[in-house]
Amino acid sequence: MKTPMARVLVVEDDPSLQLMLRYNLEKLGYKAEAVSDGETALVSLERARPDALVLDWMLPGISGLDVCRRIRTNARLRDLPIVMLTARSDEQDSIRGLDGGADDYIAKPCSIETLDARLRALLRRTQVNYDTLSFADLRLDPETHRAERGGRSLTLGPTEFKLLEFLMRNPRRVFSREDLLQRIWGANMHVELRTIDVHIRRLRRALNQEDETDYVRTVRSAGYALDDAV
Known part of the structure; x- marks a missing residue:
């Protein structure tokens, strides 16, 4: 069973993909928000912590990998669940993403069902919304x-x-x-x-x-x- 109304921040610079991810996540019962670049993502995270982050690797300005590394050095955010999305499919890139602090790594294109399953697994592990x-x-x-x-x-x-x-x-x-x-x-x-x-x-x-x-x-x-x- 999915954590009720889990808040997910999507960081994706492709407008059509961003819209698709947000729409489908909301259909699945998440409360989804979206931004288009790493700098905006970091500002948004400082304002309010979501329950999980869906983060594209290839972003304008600050890369998704650098965003991930900065999050892991922030005491308030270091345990934030992060799923990294990328068009890179090489095994070494996967290792770099996970070493950079991502909790999971999905090569694009991926189905919304796959993303949902990975998010549910991370949210169950962290038990974010079930905590009083x-x-x-x-x-x-x-x-x-x-x-x-x-x-x-x-x-x-x-x-x-x-x-x-x-x-x-x-x-x-x-x-x-x-x-x-x-x-x-x-x-x-x-x-x-x-x-x-x-x-x-x-x-x-x-x-x-x-x-x-x-x-x-x-x-x-x-x-x-x-x-x-x-």
Whole structure:
């Protein structure tokens, strides 16, 4: 059984292949995002860590192999599951990719079924989404869709649950309204920026009782963060 709503970042510079990968991954139940080059991929990874990375070797600018090596030197990302895609089929290239830090290596063209199987195997191994998330006295279980604070069950709407899950996966990091809208609703959804303020207010009401610390920090002119610093 696949990890529910696993987040996958696809790094592929061929527009048609990128579109195909993203479309098919989403049909299979993943939450897929895509970028076209290594520099953008590294920026995206610093903003928010996905559950797995599908990385093309031959990219403009920074190669996929170099992206992989940089990820493995980053303490926050070094255990990120990486599947490397490449038109190279030589055994030595496969060895270089795996030595560079990839967890798996698939020669193009490959079927979406093969990619799905490899991703599922990596996600089972790392158990990314099945782990209960914790922050201060907050607990959130993505599999059972339950959240609590200090042992008190929280009543959250679907959007507030996704918003809290995202913030708990990226604690103490400030995200703009644009970032949050893209992460929660997706890049292709047309939603007013102020919509995020409505859901933040609802989330705060659900999280906070009298005299409890408000972990959702508003950063003036920047956005929001989940932060327990007082």
